[in-house]
Amino acid sequence: MYPYIDIHTHHFYQGDNTRLIVNVFPEENEKFRHPSFFSVGLHPWYIRSGSMAGHLEWIEKQAENPQVLAIGEIGLDKTIDVSWEDQSTVFEKQLSLAERLGKPVILHCVKSYNELIAYRDVSNQRIPWIFHWFNTSAEIAGELMRRNCYLSFGNMLFRENSKAFAVFSAISLDAVFFETDDTEYTIRDVYERAVQIKNMKVSALMQQIEINFTTCFGNR
Numbered sequence: 001m002y003p004y005i006d007i008h009t010h011h012f013y014q015g016d017n018t019r020l021i022v023n024v025f026p027e028e029n030e031k032f033r034h035p036s037f038f039s040v041g042l043h044p045w046y047i048r049s050g051s052m053a054g055h056l057e058w059i060e061k062q063a064e065n066p067q068v069l070a071i072g073e074i075g076l077d078k079t080i081d082v083s084w085e086d087q088s089t090v091f092e093k094q095l096s097l098a099e100r101l102g103k104p105v106i107l108h109c110v111k112s113y114n115e116l117i118a119y120r121d122v123s124n125q126r127i128p129w130i131f132h133w134f135n136t137s138a139e140i141a142g143e144l145m146r147r148n149c150y151l152s153f154g155n156m157l158f159r160e161n162s163k164a165f166a167v168f169s170a171i172s173l174d175a176v177f178f179e180t181d182d183t184e185y186t187i188r189d190v191y192e193r194a195v196q197i198k199n200m201k202v203s204a205l206m207q208q209i210e211i212n213f214t215t216c217f218g219n220r
Contacts, residue, residue: 007177026055039070071098072106104128135164152177
């Protein structure tokens with residue numbers, strides 16, 4: 001059992017005996033030099049028509065690596081200039097890859113929760129989806145958790161007026177992960193904040209997150 005699990009980070013780091021899933025985008029091959037677990041995916045921000053096919057081919061190749069535990073971060077974002085058609089095409093191809101390999105998906109979602117819930121229903125996928133940096137309503141949280149999805153929390157737990165704080169305060173821990181993403185908070189900071197909110201022992205929290213990880217990814 002690892003004391004800490006960082007389900008989504010963009011930077012490899014050592015310390016605190018932490019199990020990491022380091023996010024790797026196309027052209028970030030140097031990250032694979034580190035002793036870690038990884039996720040690979042084409043983020044909607046970085047979709048370009050000229051490089052899309054090559055990037056998807058790279059992801060398919062890298063995803064075969066047993067150290068790559070998840071496809072991600074991938075998703076949909078209504079606030080960017082990339083066309084919805086291109087976003088949907090890339091998302092669906094990566095979902096199909098995840099389903100074929102049986103690997104969970106780490107999701108980026110901005111103003112697109114209804115669409116992703118619809119994708120979840122239509123695709124009838126049972127592989128776990130992990131919504132990173134979750135920060136929306138309790139109603140959406142409930143819809144996702146009922147569909148075998150996990151919610152990942154990080155720096156928004158330090159903002160008591162955030163939706164993430166309100167949701168985390170109210171939900172059970174069996175669909176929860178924690179992350180550092182690309183913030184300055186450590187995973188220890190996030191765990192300590194979480195036990196303050198839940199008024200529980202950190203050892204109990206660690207045990208539950210370990211159970212969640214094993215349920216989601218198998219024994220690692």
